[in-house]
Amino acid sequence: AQTVTQSQPEMSVQEAETVTLSCTYDTSESNYYLFWYKQPPSRQMILVIRQEAYKQQNATENRFSVNFQKAAKSFSLKISDSQLGDTAMYFCAFMKQTSYDKVIFGPGTSLSVIP
């Protein structure tokens, strides 16, 4: 069975600084997707970034980028130029590349951006 681990329950970063959130996963699959979701306080969970395992190039979305290390089964999220609005729970998630299957979420990392 697939598992997703986020070893940092809480993190903080100064506004405008860079922070990296860690995620590791365990799978025997070769084709899959990885996601980072963001859940601001009392607000809806939204997708931040997505990575297809077959792509070697790391995904980037504006200030958000990932470091995908397939052999190490590591998928970290880097947030550059942190903003107060980045304060949220961040969930790493895994999904096999097949239909009729589910997403496996990690336990989450609570990120606080300090003014």
Place this chain on the structure above:
Amino acid sequence: DVKVTQSSRYLVKRTGEKVFLECVQDMDHENMFWYRQDPGLGLRLIYFSYDVKMKEKGDIPEGYSVSREKKERFSLILESASTNQTSMYLCASSSRQGYSNQPQHFGDGTRLSIL
């Protein structure tokens, strides 16, 4: 934009009551999901459905049932509510393209308290 609407943001019920949580999506998505979110545990899948009248058990289905009579609506039912079902409940939906599921879109969540 995809809209996933959950019927209540906050709900208080008593032990033994039958509780209905409703979720509606407006993007004609094939897949719908119910999760519960607890601190330190991330999101745990209760049930999911990949078509009308179809349902699959997730990781923690005990004490819950679901109904999907129409494509846009997915209901979660607590047959006899207990205090250990006090939690945040999240509904999500996703489309299926070919053999792959697309990223999930989430509702705002229902914070359910069982007294």
